[in-house]
Amino acid sequence: MNASSFRKLKVALLCSLVAVIGYTFAGTVADAAQTKRQQPPASGKETPQQQIDPNDPSSVIYLDSAGKPAGIGDPNKPASEASRRHGWHPQALSAAGLPKDRYGLVDWAKLVRQNIISPKHSLDPGEEEAPPLKMDVVIPAKGDFVDDVIYPHEMHTYWLKSDVCHPQIFVPARGANEMTMVGIVKGDWCGRCHGKVAFPLTDCTKCHSAPKNKASKK
């Protein structure tokens, strides 16, 4: 292999990184060399052939911070450079045998309680960490037949500061918030985070967990 073809190959490799969606990890070099020779039509042709299934971690290629392929999201394959340097990608993470709830969603609270992860409390190293607030609030369910909600401050203040929620989203006084499930589903109150960045509303009993008094059931 002479120097000019090697340079060509290098350029081709870079191109393939930009259009990484279209290629499988295994065929990168060969594909990239081909694309270089017949550039625009080839990329148009090849993209639809190799479809990426977002639910199959092994079909997704992850790039490291320098934009180089760092590996695929298959937990059965050996750890890539990226996982050694930067930790697991979320998609590979969810497939890697983490504790899950009965709906198959990663149980982040369990991860914290079992000390599987210990995230930094702030990006600012100078900031002092406030200890979690150990206060459960019972929020009575409006309907007569639904269990009441136990809201754990502890797990929430583990992740968040109190001014994330108070007083804009929740007035910090018992019973002062007219919450409804319909509103939460629409994205108010708990729905500001749950269903977006926190676990979704799929498992009703995760929150509605405190049985009402039998006396109040009529």
Add this chain to the structure above:
Amino acid sequence: MRPGLISFVAALAMALPGTGLAAAVGDIVLDSRSVSMGKAGVGPVVYPHALHEKLYKCAACHPKIFKEKAGATEMSMKLNMDGKLCGSPNCHNSEKAFPLYNCVKCHTKAGAK
């Protein structure tokens, strides 16, 4: 003999609405918990029986999950949440159907007080 048998079958079909013989069950309004629903800010459920008939066989729900007789099955959101009735593991508690938290898909007049 024969007309008698036919009238017997017809009588049976009328006596047992919801069986295979008496198809065409329209929307069923479920409002036995209307007081509680009112507190929760939602209205009665309108259950589209015809839609479910198209998708599933009668035996998928009757009589194991729901009794055929109207009003005979005790229903509540609590039971749905616990994986019974509408929230059975293959129904509105699975990926096959929309989830239970989608209140307004079943409950009418959401937000009304």
